[in-house]
Amino acid sequence: MPENHAKLSASGAKKWLNCPGSITLEQGFEDTISTYAAEGTAAHALGEAKLRLALNQITRVQYHKIIKDLEITEDMEEYTDSYRDFVLERYNALKGRFSDTIVQLEQILNFSEWVPGGFGTGDALIIGGDTIEIIDLKYGQGVKVSAKENPQLRLYALGAVSEYGFLFDTQKICTTIFQPRLDNIDTEELTCEYLLKWGKSVIPKAAFADSGTDECHAGEHCDDGFCKARPICRAYAEEKCRMAAMEFRPPAELSIDEIAEIIDQSERLAIWSKLVKEYALNQAVNKGIKYPGFKVVEGRSNRKYSVSDEKIARILTEKGYSEQDIYTKEILGISKIETLLSKKKFNELLGGCVIKPQGKPTLVKMEDKRPEINTAQKAAEDFKEII
């Protein structure tokens, strides 16, 4: 769940644990709510309401009241159904072993014993017998999130142990990332003893990050943690410049490995240059900052009518042009028709009328879900067909 921000938030833990200065550097940047974050918030609210309904914590009337203002897509319905089912399945499994099992939803977890002012919100917390389970719904579909050594989940777990550990004599911790849009369910199991030992190791790092230091260390956490300071961060810039200044050895021709390395680095360099450009434009437009050698100009734009379509049509038909001359008529695109009809009806009526043309070959990282196409073999087959 997006957190009501603690300075050292659990969701930003990977960042401030690796880069203590990020807390200071990010301070000058405002929080912006992206469309993705708004979608994630709606999905969390819907998932929570579905669980509360299934657990008889709310009535159906209350449920509809809660969800009536949410922007819910058909996909969101499916994904939150699977989240609800997963949590219930885990709850029932633990309840089968320990009758005292309870489930807590959207629970504030206080881990300030380890991190100054640290708290966060656990999406689903299941506590029973010697076990605490934490399930975190991730609605994003950009980056696959792992539960292994995930500091956000471990901090939540510390908060849960602090709240319930002694009451339940907790020995085992189970943290899960539930990321339905990427078919990703990933779990880490720890002993409570190990978790507390890890928590101890966090204390000095958290205190240092909280001290106002500007000691920055760049790495994967910068992009993974969407650090807001990236456009102005020297450590991040130096890392990118090191990437750009890769050293190549003879012979004159680049090797296959070197080309792969360049493709890998170019994606990260592209992210950096885009971030810096956006930041600089914002500063130039809103704060009048002048960057040597650059100026702000109006972007290219296309002509458009300044009056309604009806008025344009009236002017033309009065002059003898027919509707056929001035209007084009075309069927709505697949997504719009699918939204209009619902997925089920769409498949029923038009399922047989849709084809998916082969996409253009694209080079992506091995982690990508799409199956690999063997281009050389395919070319040979195509050639065979021709002869």
Ligand code: SF4
């Ligand atoms: S961009 Fe990276 S190095 Fe710079 S402050 Fe953010 S996390 Fe730290």
